[in-house]
Amino acid sequence: MIDPKILALLRKDTYSNLIGATLEDVSPGYCRVSVAVTESMLNFHGTTHGGIVFGLADIAFAAACNSHGQVAVALSMDIHYLHPSKVGDHLVAEAKEVSRSAATALYDITVSEKNSSQIIAKLQAMAYRKREMI
Numbered sequence: 001m002i003d004p005k006i007l008a009l010l011r012k013d014t015y016s017n018l019i020g021a022t023l024e025d026v027s028p029g030y031c032r033v034s035v036a037v038t039e040s041m042l043n044f045h046g047t048t049h050g051g052i053v054f055g056l057a058d059i060a061f062a063a064a065c066n067s068h069g070q071v072a073v074a075l076s077m078d079i080h081y082l083h084p085s086k087v088g089d090h091l092v093a094e095a096k097e098v099s100r101s102a103a104t105a106l107y108d109i110t111v112s113e114k115n116s117s118q119i120i121a122k123l124q125a126m127a128y129r130k131r132e133m134i
Contacts, residue, residue, distance in 0.1 A: 048086065070132070071129075074128075
């Protein structure tokens with residue numbers, strides 16, 4: 001169970017609100033968020049802009065690494081774009097904790113299309129865990 005204070009903080013994320021992301025599930029070390037791709041999210045090729053895909057993954061990562069109640073910030077994120085997505089697709093980003101120590105934590109993140117289960121991108125991210133609590 002996630003502390004309501006942490007959930008309230010996650011729901012205040014301005015970028016998440018800007019793109020219309022939905023926080024679907026959060027538990028310690030885990031998060032799933034989604035967004036419906038709209039015309040305003042496309043690049044000049046007519047596919048979803050990589051920044052939207054990366055941003056959705058970052059939202060899931062931020063929620064997962066802060067879900068323990070300890071302030072955590074990104075040290076690095078590495079992305080591999082595997083398939084394009086388009087208007088009408090429903091993207092889901094799922095972040096899972098792989099390893100956590102007192103100072104750092106490692107996460108695997110997958111962005112997929114909800115209806116087809118097509119993997120759009122895979123990421124690995126490292127967080128620095130500060131000494132302060134949320």
